[in-house]
Amino acid sequence: MTGQIMPFWLKQRAFLTPQRTALIGDGEKVTFAELDRRARHLASCLAGLGIKQGDHVALLMPNRVLTVELIHAIAYLGAVTVPLNTRLTPPELAWQLNDVNASFLIYDAVYSDKINGLRDQVTCLIHDANCLKGRRHSNVNLKEHIDLDDVHTIIYTSGTTGRPKGTLLTFGNHWWSAIGSSLNLGLNRNDRWLCCLPLFHVSGLSIIMRSVIYGMTVVLHDKFDPVRVNESIKRDKVTMISVVTAMLSAMLDNLSDPGYPQHLRCVLLGGRPAPLPLLETCVSRSIPVYQTYGLTETASQIVALSPDHLLAKVGSAGKPLFPAQLRIVNNGKEVKAGEVGEIVVKGPNVTRGYYKQEEATAQAIQGGWLYTGDMGYVDEEGFLYVLDRRDDLIISGGENVYPAEVEAALLTHPDIKEAGVTGMPDPQWGEVPVAFIVTRPGAKLTEAELNQFCNKLLARYKVPKAFYFVNRLPRNASNKLLRRELRALIRQQG
Amino acid sequence: MTGQIMPFWLKQRAFLTPQRTALIGDGEKVTFAELDRRARHLASCLAGLGIKQGDHVALLMPNRVLTVELIHAIAYLGAVTVPLNTRLTPPELAWQLNDVNASFLIYDAVYSDKINGLRDQVTCLIHDANCLKGRRHSNVNLKEHIDLDDVHTIIYTSGTTGRPKGTLLTFGNHWWSAIGSSLNLGLNRNDRWLCCLPLFHVSGLSIIMRSVIYGMTVVLHDKFDPVRVNESIKRDKVTMISVVTAMLSAMLDNLSDPGYPQHLRCVLLGGRPAPLPLLETCVSRSIPVYQTYGLTETASQIVALSPDHLLAKVGSAGKPLFPAQLRIVNNGKEVKAGEVGEIVVKGPNVTRGYYKQEEATAQAIQGGWLYTGDMGYVDEEGFLYVLDRRDDLIISGGENVYPAEVEAALLTHPDIKEAGVTGMPDPQWGEVPVAFIVTRPGAKLTEAELNQFCNKLLARYKVPKAFYFVNRLPRNASNKLLRRELRALIRQQG
Numbered sequence: 001m002t003g004q005i006m007p008f009w010l011k012q013r014a015f016l017t018p019q020r021t022a023l024i025g026d027g028e029k030v031t032f033a034e035l036d037r038r039a040r041h042l043a044s045c046l047a048g049l050g051i052k053q054g055d056h057v058a059l060l061m062p063n064r065v066l067t068v069e070l071i072h073a074i075a076y077l078g079a080v081t082v083p084l085n086t087r088l089t090p091p092e093l094a095w096q097l098n099d100v101n102a103s104f105l106i107y108d109a110v111y112s113d114k115i116n117g118l119r120d121q122v123t124c125l126i127h128d129a130n131c132l133k134g135r136r137h138s139n140v141n142l143k144e145h146i147d148l149d150d151v152h153t154i155i156y157t158s159g160t161t162g163r164p165k166g167t168l169l170t171f172g173n174h175w176w177s178a179i180g181s182s183l184n185l186g187l188n189r190n191d192r193w194l195c196c197l198p199l200f201h202v203s204g205l206s207i208i209m210r211s212v213i214y215g216m217t218v219v220l221h222d223k224f225d226p227v228r229v230n231e232s233i234k235r236d237k238v239t240m241i242s243v244v245t246a247m248l249s250a251m252l253d254n255l256s257d258p259g260y261p262q263h264l265r266c267v268l269l270g271g272r273p274a275p276l277p278l279l280e281t282c283v284s285r286s287i288p289v290y291q292t293y294g295l296t297e298t299a300s301q302i303v304a305l306s307p308d309h310l311l312a313k314v315g316s317a318g319k320p321l322f323p324a325q326l327r328i329v330n331n332g333k334e335v336k337a338g339e340v341g342e343i344v345v346k347g348p349n350v351t352r353g354y355y356k357q358e359e360a361t362a363q364a365i366q367g368g369w370l371y372t373g374d375m376g377y378v379d380e381e382g383f384l385y386v387l388d389r390r391d392d393l394i395i396s397g398g399e400n401v402y403p404a405e406v407e408a409a410l411l412t413h414p415d416i417k418e419a420g421v422t423g424m425p426d427p428q429w430g431e432v433p434v435a436f437i438v439t440r441p442g443a444k445l446t447e448a449e450l451n452q453f454c455n456k457l458l459a460r461y462k463v464p465k466a467f468y469f470v471n472r473l474p475r476n477a478s479n480k481l482l483r484r485e486l487r488a489l490i491r492q493q494g
Numbered sequence: 495m496t497g498q499i500m501p502f503w504l505k506q507r508a509f510l511t512p513q514r515t516a517l518i519g520d521g522e523k524v525t526f527a528e529l530d531r532r533a534r535h536l537a538s539c540l541a542g543l544g545i546k547q548g549d550h551v552a553l554l555m556p557n558r559v560l561t562v563e564l565i566h567a568i569a570y571l572g573a574v575t576v577p578l579n580t581r582l583t584p585p586e587l588a589w590q591l592n593d594v595n596a597s598f599l600i601y602d603a604v605y606s607d608k609i610n611g612l613r614d615q616v617t618c619l620i621h622d623a624n625c626l627k628g629r630r631h632s633n634v635n636l637k638e639h640i641d642l643d644d645v646h647t648i649i650y651t652s653g654t655t656g657r658p659k660g661t662l663l664t665f666g667n668h669w670w671s672a673i674g675s676s677l678n679l680g681l682n683r684n685d686r687w688l689c690c691l692p693l694f695h696v697s698g699l700s701i702i703m704r705s706v707i708y709g710m711t712v713v714l715h716d717k718f719d720p721v722r723v724n725e726s727i728k729r730d731k732v733t734m735i736s737v738v739t740a741m742l743s744a745m746l747d748n749l750s751d752p753g754y755p756q757h758l759r760c761v762l763l764g765g766r767p768a769p770l771p772l773l774e775t776c777v778s779r780s781i782p783v784y785q786t787y788g789l790t791e792t793a794s795q796i797v798a799l800s801p802d803h804l805l806a807k808v809g810s811a812g813k814p815l816f817p818a819q820l821r822i823v824n825n826g827k828e829v830k831a832g833e834v835g836e837i838v839v840k841g842p843n844v845t846r847g848y849y850k851q852e853e854a855t856a857q858a859i860q861g862g863w864l865y866t867g868d869m870g871y872v873d874e875e876g877f878l879y880v881l882d883r884r885d886d887l888i889i890s891g892g893e894n895v896y897p898a899e900v901e902a903a904l905l906t907h908p909d910i911k912e913a914g915v916t917g918m919p920d921p922q923w924g925e926v927p928v929a930f931i932v933t934r935p936g937a938k939l940t941e942a943e944l945n946q947f948c949n950k951l952l953a954r955y956k957v958p959k960a961f962y963f964v965n966r967l968p969r970n971a972s973n974k975l976l977r978r979e980l981r982a983l984i985r986q987q988g
Contacts, residue, residue, distance in 0.1 A: 004498075004842055006817030015876055016813050017802055179673055183708065187681040189801050213816075214677065307683050308511055319510050322707075323500030348498055382509055 003149030003172055009212040010036050010072045011144070017215045024192075024236055025220030026065045032215065035069065040142060042073035047140035049104075049125060053078035056100050056154065058122070060084045060093070060107040060115065063199050063222045066127065068208055070106060071199070075152060076142040082154045082166070083200035087399070087459040090117050096156050097122050100166050100355060148172030154355055155202055157296040163405065166355035167296045169202070174209040176348035177299040180321030184306050185240070185266055185290070187214055194241040196221040196229055197398070203242055203270055206300035226250035237263050244271035244398040246430045248289070249278060259285040268292050270301065272395045272430065273386045279314045293317035293343070293386050297351045297370055298324075303384050316383040317376075323347060327369065328378055335377075340387060343374045392483050394423035394431050399461045401433050403483055406464065409457045410435060413450075415443035420473045421464060422486040435464035436473060436486050445469070497643030497666055503706040504530050504566045505638070511709045518686075518730055519714030520559045526709065533566035534636060540567055541634035543598075543619060547572035550594050550648065552616070554578045554587070554601040554609065557693050557716045560621065562702055564600060565693070569646060570636040576648045576660070577694035581893070581953040584611050590650050591616050594660050594849060642666030648849050649696055651790040657899065660849035661790045663696070668703040670842035671793040674815030678800050679734070679760055679784070681708055688735040690715040690723055691892070697736055697764055700794035720744035731757050738765035738892040740924045742783070743772060753779040762786050764795065766889045766924065767880045773808045787811035787837070787880050791845045791864055792818075797878050810877040811870075817841060821863065822872055829871075834881060837868045886977050888917035888925050893955045895927050897977055900958065903951045904929060907944070909937035914967045915958060916980040929958035930967060930980050939963070 006012075013022075014036035023030040030038075051057055057074050059081060061067040074081045082100050084093060097105060097118060105122045107115050115124050152171045156164040193211070195218050197204035211218045219236045221228065224247055232238060241264070243251070248269060267282070267289045274291060282289040288310060294301035303326060305318035320326040324347030327334050335341045346369045353361030364371055373393075376386040394401040403421035410419035418438035423431040439445055447467045454463040474485035500506075507516075508530035517524040524532075545551055551568050553575060555561040568575045576594050578587060591599060591612060599616045601609050609618050646665045650658040687705070689712050691698035705712045713730045715722065718741055726732060735758070737745070742763060761776070761783045768785060776783040782804060788795035797820060799812035814820040818841025821828050829835045840863045847855030858865055867887075870880040888895040897915035904913035912932035917925035933939050941961045948957040968979035 006842075007819060012816060016816060017800065018875075020802065182676065182681060186683050187676060189680050306511065308514065322506060322510060325501060348500075381512075 003147050003170075005145050005147055008076065008143050008146055009171075009209075010039055010076075013212045013215055020215055021217045022211060023065055023068060023218050023220055025063075025218075025222075028065065030065060032212075035072070038069045039072035039076060042069050043076040043142055044140045046073055046079075047077055050123070051077055051079055051104055055079040055104060056082050056102045058082040058084050058097055058100065058102040058105045059200070060086055060105060060111045061127070061199070062086060062108055062110065063195070063204065063220055064108070065220065066108075067199050068218075068220070070127065071205070071208060072212075075146075077140070078143055078150075080151050080154055082156075083205060085156070085200050085399075085459065086111060086198070087461060088114075089455075089457060089459055090114050091457055092459060094118055094121060096164060096166075099164075100154055100156075146171045148175055153205065155200075155205070155296050157400065163408070164402075165357050165360055167351050168353060168355055169296075169299050169351055173299040173349050173351060174206065175213060176323075177206055177301070177321075178210040178213040180324060180347070180349060181210065181301060181304070182214065183322045184304055184318075186307075187216075188239065188265075189215075190237070190263075191239045192217040192219055192237055194219045194221065194229065194232060194236070194238045196224040196247070197242055197244075201398075202294075202296045202300050203398075207242060224250075226254040230255055233264055234261055237261075239263050240266045240268065242268045242270065244395070244430075245269065245274045245278065246397055246428070248274070248282075252278075252281065252285075252287075259287055264288070266290055268301065268304070270294060271398055273315075273317070276315055283311060283314060291315070291317045293374075293376075293384060295370075295372060297364070297372075298345060298347070299349045299351070302326075302345050302347060302349060309383070313383050315385065316379070317386050318384060319382055320345065320347065320384075321349075324349060326378070326382075326384060328376065329371070337378055337380045337382075340375060340377045343372045343376045343384070343386065344369045345372060346370065392422075394421075394433050396423070396426070396431050396433065396461050397429040399459075401431075401462050403433065406433055406435065406454075406458060406462055409454060409462075410437065410450075412457070413445075413453055415440050415445050418473050420481050420483060420486050422483045424466075424487070426465070429461075432465040433462065434466040434468065434490075436468045436470050436489055438470060438472060497641050497664075499639050499641055502570065502637050502640050503665075503703075504533055504570075507706045507709055514709055515711045516705060517559055517562060517712050517714055519557075519712075519716075522559065524559060526706075529563065529566070532563045533570060536563050536567035537570040537636055538634045540573075541571055544617070545571055545573055545598055549573040549598060550576050550596045552576040552578050552591055552594065552596040552599045553694070554580055554599060554605045555621070555693070556580060556602055556604060557689070557698065557714055558602070559714065560602075561693050562712075562714070564621065565699070565702060566706075569640075571634070572637055572644075574645050574648055576650075577699060579650070579694050579893075579953065580605060580692070581955060582608075583949075583951055583953055584608055585951055586953060588612055588615060590658060590660075593658075594648055594650075640665045642669055647699065649694075649699075649790050651894065657902070658896075659851050659854055661845050662847060662849055663790075663793050663845060667793040667843050667845060668700065669707060670817075671700055671795070671815075672704040672707040674818060674841070674843060675704065675795060675798070676708065677816045678798055678812075680801075681710075682733065682759075683709075684731070684757075685733045686711040686713055686731055688713040688715065688723065688726060688730070688732045690718040690741070691736055691738075695892075696788075696790045696794050697892075701736060718744075720748040724749055727758055728755055731755075733757050734760045734762065736762045736764060738889070738924075739763065739768045739772065740891055740922070742768070742776075746772075746775065746779075746781075753781055758782070760784055762795065762798070764788060765892055767809070767811070770809055777805060777808060785809070785811045787868075787870075787878060789864075789866060791858070791866075792839060792841070793843045793845070796820075796839050796841060796843060803877070807877050809879065810873070811880050812878060813876055814839065814841065814878075815843075818843060820872070820876075820878060822870065823865070831872055831874045831876075834869060834871045837866045837870045837878070837880065838863045839866065840864065886916075888915075888927050890917070890920070890925050890927065890955050891923040893953075895925075895956050897927065900927055900929065900948075900952060900956055903948060903956075904931065904944075906951070907939075907947055909934050909939050912967050914975050914977060914980050916977045918960070918981070920959070923955075926959040927956065928960040928962065928980075928984075930962045930964050930983055932964060932966060 018033035154166040292301040293303040328341040330341035420436040426432040512527035648660040786795040787797040822835040824835035914930040920926040968976040
């Protein structure tokens with residue numbers, strides 16, 4: 001069975017609105033016609049290097065115009081993009097490349113030191129403005145059409161099991177996400193969406209997808225800098241921006257004007273539920289902040305506040321995007337308004353599952369409904385209030401940290417008998433991971449040693465900011481670790 | 495195989511944006527919540543009267559709020575709406591009701607005189623504000639979800655074969671039409687689309703569909719009156735309006751201001767290609783006129799000018815709506831830019847075919863491409879220029895008149911041996927049909943007699959405005975009528 005067939009998005013966009021600006025970034029403006037020309041050229045180069053339909057091509061790239069070109073070029077070949085988090089350590093990268101059966105890794109020179117150990121495992125191609133020149137494959141068939149059921153991207157996300165899982169995102173998932181968002185927020189020919197979130201996250205990637213579907217300009221920042229973002233909003237006539245709480249706070253701290261220019265019509269706020277005082281500050285300063293709720297598995301936001309309810313429903317993440325659906329489930333049953341339960345969602349933007357993980361897929365998606373593990377409730381009118389992301393998830397500076405993954409890394413240390421990880425509030429990052437350690441008898445471990453040990457294995461944002469040595473970890477009758485009770489141990493220690 | 499499943503549109507709209515205005519018409523404002531309440535109530539009444547899933551329910555209704563409620567109510571029951579042209583004669587109505595296997599006909603009191611002869615054929619239900627009260631079916635299952643592959647509407651359109659054919663339009667056809675249009679024209683929460691085209695045409699009906707998909711207000715006029723339309727645009731803060739050339743001319747003739755208010759951002763112009771002077775007048779008066787090209791079979795526009803090219807491409811119908819496609823074909827092959835051929839289109843808004851007409855369907859749709867019969871060319875950049883609607887089609891005041899249908903009616907007269915019908919330019923209606931008659935030997939027919947005869951069989955707009963008696967009709971070697979050469983006969987007569 002095939003899904004809806006449609007013209008290749010970038011090709012169609014270059015045909016329909018060739019002279020519109022697709023991208024502003026790296027000091028240049030790129031039209032859709034030019035972006036398409038470059039992506040086609042790049043695709044033929046990649047074909048010359050051996051990349052073909054069905055290949056899994058991993059990217060270790062910063063937020064550059066080149067990266068956007070690559071994403072389209074890979075799709076033009078019918079290959080699948082696997083965007084890698086650039087903050088991962090070499091062992092973490094090796095694990096994901098192996099798990100996803102990547103045949104190629106395309107990386108930027110700035111990450112050269114990370115890939116030395118990976119060359120045996122995968123063909124590594126360095127990519128900068130000049131590197132692929134002259135290798136052009138003269139006779140390559142670029143995709144004319146796409147099938148919405150075909151996989152576009154595999155993005156890794158962790159779960160409670162310790163190891164990340166590759167979320168399959170189809171063209172259709174990206175398409176319906178873009179359409180659902182446009183039906184909620186509207187669509188304007190003058191829209192310009194500022195992207196200062198990483199392109200290896202679905203939050204950043206989805207902006208690039210919307211760009212070719214809508215014919216919309218993306219203002220691409222290589223990283224988040226609140227001063228530069230504030231300047232860019234003004235200078236580049238930005239109308240939309242996606243941020244997480246910590247970023248919005250930093251932007252407001254660095255904003256000299258009372259508010260933002262009128263043309264900024266939408267600040268999409270993802271990640272953990274925002275603190276109410278921050279939202280109220282935005283309301284009082286007429287900053288149009290829309291709380292949203294989404295996951296990698298939903299190809300970005302699936303629930304979002306609408307312009308109709310911006311002021312009346314401060315604190316809510318809104319309602320499901322047309323045509324998605326939402327339920328709150330407790331003990332296998334949908335609960336009434338006001339009752340807390342697990343957030344369960346359905347819709348054409350929801351992943352069909354995890355790569356090679358049938359069991360995990362069957363557990364997460366039941367009858368078409370994705371069980372998110374996050375807790376929340378809906379009010380009488382159906383507005384979602386997210387109480388907390390799933391109880392073991394830590395969101396630090398916009399990055400998801402999964403305690404089970406950090407614990408698994410700690411447990412590879414010969415002197416560690418048990419490990420438990422949880423999040424602690426942090427003024428700069430929102431949250432940071434901290435670890436609780438039970439050492440083996442006779443072992444003498446220091447915090448400095450453990451810090452060094454973790455830095456080798458884990459991306460920096462996953463490394464616990466504190467290590468507490470304890471006699472035993474809180475567990476329930478069936479010996480399951482009770483992460484929620486870990487924090488209480490600090491007080492006991494104090 | 496089923497298509498994409500999604501929540502029932504009106505239900506979802508009433509959930510997402512209950513307090514937004516859905517309709518302004520008949521002297522009232524109706525919110526989406528209220529429209530949904532009424533449609534549900536009406537659906538249970540209709541169920542009480544025996545209408546059930548899969549039924550074909552014909553509507554003979556004017557442009558009223560009630561009609562919109564009915565269209566949603568019928569869909570809520572899983573039945574199919576068959577909107578009937580209210581200008582048809584009783585014999586024409588009878589034919590369509592029979593052809594479509596309608597089990598019910600719902601009509602407005604103003605058309606009571608038309609349906610007397612139909613009562614044996616179909617259950618006729620009169621519908622006005624009070625009539626269906628008290629018959630409510632207490633226990634009816636209203637649709638919670640729709641399948642985009644399910645048929646929503648059957649709309650009759652004629653062809654070269656003389657008899658109208660029922661075009662099947664699915665929920666998906668309407669959905670993709672709405673989405674394609676929004677990706678071209680943008681979507682604004684303040685949009686208000688004025689509908690003065692009949693709801694029994696796809697041009698009017700599609701506005702109602704967009705309303706529930708977008709969450710957009712429709713300003714519904716019971717008929718086209720240029721003075722009232724001009725007033726309404728101002729008073730009701732209309733942003734979009736769909737018209738045909740004759741309507742736009744009349745609006746401009748009655749406009750005292752130099753142009754329209756800024757909030758009118760889009761005048762969608764359908765039907766035959768507009769005369770260039772009219773378009774140039776609009777440009778000079780800053781009236782944002784977008785030429786479009788569409789058919790019943792494409793669920794309204796499938797090619798439309800975009801805001802980017804409004805001024806540079808005056809006279810073009812634009813490019814296909816994302817994600818539809820367009821080809822110009824001559825002798826079975828796609829021709830180059832600039833070369834004239836048949837307009838052939840493809841996309842998810844294109845009908846899957848005609849009801850019970852496998853042969854006609856197979857002829858019209860080949861390999862997913864719809865052969866429109868209309869002629870045109872694309873320029874080097876891919877912009878469509880429609881040269882003429884299919885050579886036998888007459889468009890009179892926005893209504894399609896098919897010569898073969900009029901000829902077939904004429905040939906039922908015992909004194910007529912041959913009949914040929916073609917269009918003549920008309921200052922008021924754009925075009926009017928005229929007939930060329932070869933009488934049987936010895937017959938003495940007058941124009942007045944023929945006029946009376948036709949008025950019994952044909953809707954008024956199909957009745958020839960002139961009858962020319964000739965000795966023979968122009969035919970080619972295989973005896974096929976050459977309608978294009980008919981006009982020359984007038985000059986010969988003169």
